[in-house]
Amino acid sequence: MPITSTASDTTKLVHAAIEVHEPGEKPGKAGALLETIEFQLNPKELTVAKSAKWESKNQKKAESAPPASYQGPDPQKMTVEMYFDETRSHDGSVVARVEALLATTAPTAKSTSTKKPSAPWVVFKWGLFTGFTGYVKSVSAKYTLFSPDGTPLRAVCTVALEELASEQGKQNPTSGGLQPRNAHTLSEGDTLPAIAYREYGNAALWRSLAEVNGVDDPLRLRPGDTILIPAPDELADANGRELARKEVARALN
Template sequence: MPITSTASDTTSLVHAAIDVHEPGPAPGEVGAKLTTIEFQLNPKELTVAKSAKWESKNQKKSSTAPPATYQGPEPQKMSVEMYFDETRTRDGSVVKRVEALFQACTPTSKSTGKNQPSAPWVKFKWGVLTGFVGYIKSVSAKYTLFSPNGTPLRAVCTVALEELAKQPGKQNPTSGGLQPRNAHTVREGDSLAAIAYREYGNPAQWRSLAEVNGIDDPLRLRPGQVVLIPALDELSRADGREIARKEVARALLR
């Protein structure tokens, strides 16, 4: 069945919606539901994209394409348009609906209070399409109709969602691997210090992020590279384990 199809029988019509949740303890485990942003009209189309990351190193003497190494899957992406119309309501306005989408791109009060600011996690649901758990990456609103006093009555919002990174498997039952709370795709001009400041409010945590992600040279981040962002308490435990390992190594060298 095409993912854009809808039932023709109004008694079985299912409306698409985006559930907005507090960030959960791990990807796929959302926190408490904050609100639901409903589609007034089901989307006419829905774009879903998935890609894999490959890395190749140029070889000057090679006469063919260099070999590529698989680096893992990229987060799934989804794009959908939401149509809002308040022309049939007295003194209606679509501004509140649009602002609800914008609000889903800003940190929740609870996460800010814990000194772990994060935008909400969301679930897109529409019929059988209920397994997407991620976050709203961007919202673009276009107002298309206004009342005589300038009140927006219709709007089309383009919403881009991105899947949260899955929890990587541990190497063994005692490895104590971290559970990524989120993931950041590196853009041009990004640095680990800037990412650490945005995620934890402390740029000095760049060393911990480098350790967790196995980054040997933090000055050479590549656009498109994915940096896993553990919760702050787990990052602190990782720091403690690393300090303990170094202390043991120094003791053995004496």
Template sequence: MPITNTASDTSSLVHAAIDVHEPGQTPGKVGALLTTIEFQLNPKEVTIAKSAKWESKNQKKAASAPPATYQGPDPQKMSVEMYFDETRQRDGSVVKNVEALFEACTPTSASKDGNKPSAPWVKFKWGVLTGFVGYIKSVSAKYTLFSPDGKPLRAVCTVALEELANEPKKQNPTSGGLQPRHAHTLREGDSLAAIAYREYGDPSHWRTLAEVNGIDDPLRLRPGHIVLIPTLEELSQTDGRETVRREVVRARLH
């Protein structure tokens, strides 16, 4: 017995799409929707990759590989192909679709007006894969069919997307004491970069953590040592960092 598509089968088909948004004001939260670039044909494959940074320090006398220190995760990456076909349209062309993807790699007008140029943030939507929030890192377009007058009628676009960080862990409000700011007791294998990513969502803050805690060599952390974790507001202010430094010194004296 032949298999045919029923009305319910057709209604269950979900087309993949990329929503293009203004950059958000907070990590992981997009701004206003600018446009939606729909897939004419759902992709055959979607490649998703995730990796982490590890750092090892060579030791001349070591008999085996040196221990590695976790530096935090790299952004998740996604790669997908988009197919465009306008052969059924009388004066069709796929250039508009391709240019929409290219445009998503350039700063939005609103971000330029606000003196913070940024390309749009995007959301990939397709079934259970919905929820990827990031930006388009690169677009490669290959035109595969042209009309007699040279209009591109078919194109295959390879789109590479990269994840944006989610909302970092919220800090306790400051009140001038050691405990409300949150303190971390170092364990074997800890690194300042990993702590910075866990607390702020950004491993690059390890330098400020080292500075305010008086840590001269971040690669030689002592288990049991207490690291004071400033708030994000204090990290961005010279006075805030100086206040934390004084508290670290006072805590060690006692």
């Protein structure tokens, strides 16, 4: 479907939209559609970013920089502005639209009821941009016009999206680890016990989560890092291996 056309008689306006879904059971495949948040005005620009992880280990006696090893790609990121205007509506307000966007950062009711709370997955759609499935990392709303009684009539919302993996892969290219069910980008204050409790309802599984992700020191987690979340049965297997390792260590001692 064309986004633009030089012939005015064939031009078809395509409205951008963000579809809000329940979290999916499989990577890259969103769950049931909850709602669609349409753009009143199509964005003037999109910012798309993609980066890769490289690691280099410093050597004290080295005369030059050490070689870097490729660790894999980071999730693709997209930033877009949404403009809302209700100046032509009688008793209109943009608050409902803004609150719908803000709600995409909170867990869905269904996921909360299963003791595995997760914010919804979203799909950004606009012309050729139809394959971006991810989650809303942040929303910043700026109200720019008010009615005499203080009702917000216009708003500009900056929405930051981050993609979710479309296929399963090993958690670490060198470890032969488990298949991830999901991924979580660490925020300030995140801990492995809190993540384990949120995902599996058992904070004690944080050690297995650390083993799966190759985390040697859980106190050195950094905001922005990604923790891979295996399926519960796979993590149970990892937990069993950890318990067995401890039993062997106790027997040897």
